[in-house]
Every structure is written in structure tokens, then in C-alpha cells.
Amino acid sequence: MPTGVAIHDAREQLFDAAERVLLRDGPSALTSRAVTTEAGCAKGVLHRHFADFDAFLAELVLDRIGRIESQAAVLRNSAGTGTVADNLTGALTDLFGAVAVAIVGLVTSRDDLRARLRRTTPTGIPILTEATAMIASYLTTERELGRIAADADVDTLAPTLIGTGHMLFADRKGTPPEAGAVHKVVTTVIAGVAQEPLP
Structure with missing residues (x-):
């Protein structure tokens, strides 16, 4: 998905994507790239909503x-x-x-x-x-x-x-x-x- 396309309720979408990756592939596979790919959005979307990946995981x-x-x-x-x-x-x-x-x-x-x-x-x-x-x-x-x-x-x-x-x-x-x-x-x-x- 191009970075210019808005996604609704980005936080929840990213959280749900992280859960899917976590369940399917385990904690070691959980990266910002894996989450954004799973969510179908650009990597920058995660960083617009969270200071860094650890901040994202803590919020999850x-x-x-x-x-x-x-x-x-x-x-x-x-x-x-x-x-x-x-x-x-x-x-x-x-x-x-x-x-x-x-x-x-x-x-x-x-x-x-x-x-x-x-x-x-x-x-x-x-x-x-x-x-x-x-x-x-x-x-x-x-x-x-x-x-x-x-x-x-x-x-x-x-x-x-x-x-x-x-x-x-x-x-x-x-x-x-x-x-x-x-x-x-x-x-x-x-x-x-x-x-x-x-x-």
C-alpha cells in the first residue's frame, strides 16, 4: 500500500497484524517490517503512530x-x-x-x-x-x-x-x-x- 493511502484505525490494525505474526511465527519474527507487511501498509505508518518499535510493542x-x-x-x-x-x-x-x-x-x-x-x-x-x-x-x-x-x-x-x-x-x-x-x-x-x- 502506498504511503499516501490512509488506513482507518491504524493502531488497532497494526496491533491485529502483530498478533497474527506473533501467533504464526513467534516472538523472534516480530519486526516492524513484518507487522507493516502483515497490515498491508507502509513501514512509515507504524512510525507515525509510535516513537519506535519497542514503544509499539509496549502499547500492544x-x-x-x-x-x-x-x-x-x-x-x-x-x-x-x-x-x-x-x-x-x-x-x-x-x-x-x-x-x-x-x-x-x-x-x-x-x-x-x-x-x-x-x-x-x-x-x-x-x-x-x-x-x-x-x-x-x-x-x-x-x-x-x-x-x-x-x-x-x-x-x-x-x-x-x-x-x-x-x-x-x-x-x-x-x-x-x-x-x-x-x-x-x-x-x-x-x-x-x-x-x-x-x-
Whole structure:
């Protein structure tokens, strides 16, 4: 596409293109040229919207973190409905779609990107840190509702669920785990604190 042709919503188009490259070819293939080629635009389009490629990648990760915040609201609103195990299974499955796992791989493979993200996520791994906070917030609400034990340690349960969920979904090229496998992990982790019958 010539540089004179405008593209609508360039940021989102570039982010979507980056995700496609990331999913198809992995973090090492993610370059500004690969992204703009995938998006069908001139390389200059990326540099008109972002200071440099690391700034672009940081904004991509922050945009995806913003999506976790939306997921967190949905999960919190599910507290008191359905079962805790089903709600957590759905949340982990939604969270660890191929894109989130690929973004975690991107963050862990690029030192400069991680350094930029430290400004907003000073500890932990961006995406996983926010996901852990999402699960902890949900479990806290369920504890207040009496659906998990009053002495449940949500600050241990949340990273346990996120870490185990990430391990289940981590094979980027493989088939994602079936819902039953995710549910089994969830019910095992929360078995000691669930106040509702587990299947």
C-alpha cells in the first residue's frame, strides 16, 4: 500500500497484524517490517503512530492488559452465579487464548520491552500479573459471599490458578486443552476451600 493511502484505525490494525505474526511465527519474527507487511501498509505508518518499535510493542501489551481489565469486570459480576469452578474455568479459558500466551512469550523474550513495561508493572510478568489480580479479586468476592471458605488464601490460590492455567495453554503450536482438563485443574486447586459441591 502506498504511503499516501490512509488506513482507518491504524493502531488497532497494526496491533491485529502483530498478533497474527506473533501467533504464526513467534516472538523472534516480530519486526516492524513484518507487522507493516502483515497490515498491508507502509513501514512509515507504524512510525507515525509510535516513537519506535519497542514503544509499539509496549502499547500492544498495554492494550491487551486493558482487555484483561474488561474480563475482570465480567468475572467479578459472575460472583454468586453458576459455580465457582465453572466461572474460573471459563475465565482461564478466555484469558489463555492463543494471543495471551503469545504475548507472555513476547514479553519474556524481549529485555527492552520488559524494561518499558516495568513502568506500569513493576513486578511479575505483565499480563500474568494482571490476570492474577483478576482471579484474586473474583475469589475475594466469592469468599465474601461464602462460596469459598472464609480463611481461603486468595493471594496463594490466584497465582496457583494462573500459573497452572498458563502451563496448560503454553504450547503455542499445540491444540488448546479441553474444557474438562481446565475444569479438573480448577476443581483440584480450589477443592480445599470450595463451599459448594464439586462435581
